[in-house]
Amino acid sequence: MTASILSNNPPALQRKTTTARVVDLLRDQILSGALPEGIQLRQEKLAAELGVSRVPIREALHQLEAEGLVRQESHKGAVVSGLSIDDLEETYEIRARLETWLLELSMPLMTAQHYQQAEEILAQIAEDQQDENWSSLNWAFHAALYAPANRPQTLALIRKLYLNAYRHFPLPIRLTGGRERMNREHQLLLDLCRAGDIERAKDHLEQHILMGARHLISRLKALRRREGAPE
Amino acid sequence: MTASILSNNPPALQRKTTTARVVDLLRDQILSGALPEGIQLRQEKLAAELGVSRVPIREALHQLEAEGLVRQESHKGAVVSGLSIDDLEETYEIRARLETWLLELSMPLMTAQHYQQAEEILAQIAEDQQDENWSSLNWAFHAALYAPANRPQTLALIRKLYLNAYRHFPLPIRLTGGRERMNREHQLLLDLCRAGDIERAKDHLEQHILMGARHLISRLKALRRREGAPE
DNA sequence: GTAATGGAAATTGGATCCAATATCCAATCT
DNA sequence: AGATTGGATATTGGATCCAATTTCCATTAC
Numbered sequence: 001m002t003a004s005i006l007s008n009n010p011p012a013l014q015r016k017t018t019t020a021r022v023v024d025l026l027r028d029q030i031l032s033g034a035l036p037e038g039i040q041l042r043q044e045k046l047a048a049e050l051g052v053s054r055v056p057i058r059e060a061l062h063q064l065e066a067e068g069l070v071r072q073e074s075h076k077g078a079v080v081s082g083l084s085i086d087d088l089e090e091t092y093e094i095r096a097r098l099e100t101w102l103l104e105l106s107m108p109l110m111t112a113q114h115y116q117q118a119e120e121i122l123a124q125i126a127e128d129q130q131d132e133n134w135s136s137l138n139w140a141f142h143a144a145l146y147a148p149a150n151r152p153q154t155l156a157l158i159r160k161l162y163l164n165a166y167r168h169f170p171l172p173i174r175l176t177g178g179r180e181r182m183n184r185e186h187q188l189l190l191d192l193c194r195a196g197d198i199e200r201a202k203d204h205l206e207q208h209i210l211m212g213a214r215h216l217i218s219r220l221k222a223l224r225r226r227e228g229a230p231e
Numbered sequence: 232m233t234a235s236i237l238s239n240n241p242p243a244l245q246r247k248t249t250t251a252r253v254v255d256l257l258r259d260q261i262l263s264g265a266l267p268e269g270i271q272l273r274q275e276k277l278a279a280e281l282g283v284s285r286v287p288i289r290e291a292l293h294q295l296e297a298e299g300l301v302r303q304e305s306h307k308g309a310v311v312s313g314l315s316i317d318d319l320e321e322t323y324e325i326r327a328r329l330e331t332w333l334l335e336l337s338m339p340l341m342t343a344q345h346y347q348q349a350e351e352i353l354a355q356i357a358e359d360q361q362d363e364n365w366s367s368l369n370w371a372f373h374a375a376l377y378a379p380a381n382r383p384q385t386l387a388l389i390r391k392l393y394l395n396a397y398r399h400f401p402l403p404i405r406l407t408g409g410r411e412r413m414n415r416e417h418q419l420l421l422d423l424c425r426a427g428d429i430e431r432a433k434d435h436l437e438q439h440i441l442m443g444a445r446h447l448i449s450r451l452k453a454l455r456r457r458e459g460a461p462e
Numbered sequence: 463g464t465a466a467t468g469g470a471a472a473t474t475g476g477a478t479c480c481a482a483t484a485t486c487c488a489a490t491c492t
Numbered sequence: 493a494g495a496t497t498g499g500a501t502a503t504t505g506g507a508t509c510c511a512a513t514t515t516c517c518a519t520t521a522c
Contacts, residue, residue, distance in 0.1 A: 017476095062250065076503085305474085
């Protein structure tokens with residue numbers, strides 16, 4: 001390839017700096033799993049592939065390190081970081097706490113329009129037969145439920161946890177409980193919201209999140225066992 | 232001054248990279264309030280003061296940007312970021328949620344040793360007449376209560392929120408409710424833990440956090456009103 | 463007098479060059 | 493043979509140099 005996966009320069013104005021675009025690109029690749037956990041990120045290689053010098057690469061790596069997506073050691077370079085099983089479990093517990101809270105704040109403020117919007121996202125999920133956009137649609141559904149709570153920082157935090165937890169898994173593993181169960185749970189959650197039953201909705205959401213975590217973790221454990229002792 | 236606030240090189244080995252030390256230094260200065268919200272960070276000036284080239288400065292700024300401590304715009308440089316009042320309030324709400332949760336997990340696992348440790352921190356706070364270490368001791372007390380829960384990620388997250396919220400205020404403002412009230416609340420919280428009364432302990436902790444937020448915010452509002460419209 | 467314009471100075475962004483450290487492999491010693 | 497050492501190679505870290513953008517101020521037009 002010639003120069004530049006990056007050079008999709010917006011025709012009119014190129015507002016973003018090279019470093020920022022490198023950050024965005026690498027973040028996408030990591031969160032999507034294209035750059036899997038544990039892989040070495042060589043500065044020169046990346047620079048060549050993206051058609052830039054090493055400087056923006058280095059600045060990008062520092063930024064990603066602060067975001068927790070890569071780890072760097074002094075003269076050894078950058079590696080895409082992973083999550084231990086304990087970390088993963090904890091991440092889901094935090095999500096369960098914060099999401100049930102946002103739902104509680106949100107429910108009294110929900111209007112027909114909100115229900116409508118959530119319903120549409122569920123319809124999109126149903127249409128998405130190949131699950132190409134499953135992850136982002138799933139997030140969109142959750143986010144739609146919490147929107148009325150108007151807690152942008154919390155929402156951003158949860159989103160970060162969500163993406164960071166999911167990224168490690170190839171798609172088949174993410175849909176642990178099966179599409180149908182997921183869809184049923186989402187629909188039930190939305191129905192409980194419509195009914196205004198805050199307690200049951202919270203309980204259900206908590207189960208939804210923690211069950212997902214449990215399935216994911218058991219699959220992951222099995223996977224890692226099969227692979228022997230992955231360093 | 233000659234070269235280098237940084238050059239406290241550990242006599243034996245200098246393990247850390249220059250960039251990392253710049254990050255640590257700037258983070259400390261920002262979180263301690265030495266570099267106040269809104270101040271411009273000129274790369275060349277910093278480089279000269281620290282006795283290094285601009286490269287590690289730039290990498291450090293990118294890292295701090297990812298941590299949310301500074302904001303950068305394309306050719307305009309870096310500015311120490313602030314929190315809006317809404318953001319501040321939200322931060323405290325998140326803390327209230329997560330900390331009451333950790334306390335709930337923690338309490339059944341607490342032993343005499345944990346009580347002892349917390350008590351010692353309270354003693355240190357009492358001794359610290361000038362409140363030099365008030366902020367870190369206050370955090371240490373909270374962290375000590377949550378230690379048995381064994382949720383390192385959550386604890387790190389809360390700590391980050393804590394520091395990021397407090398940094399904007401000069402010390403007198405932080406101790407909004409007055410030393411005595413703070414100490415009384417801490418002592419009561421610890422007593423409730425000893426008594427094993429989870430519900431009351433959680434309630435009290437929540438009030439402790441949210442009241443602190445309310446006082447802080449009202450003081451801050453007054454302060455900003457007095458200053459006219461600070462950009 | 464005020465607004466607009468042009469250009470110099472200041473500042474950031476990116477590339478290249480050099481130094482420091484780590485890694486790898488062959489030669490040597492036990 | 494296996495461990496160890498020494499040096500070549502690869503890779504990262506830091507400094508300097510150049511280009512691009514913004515900021516500021518003086519000049520000009522109205």
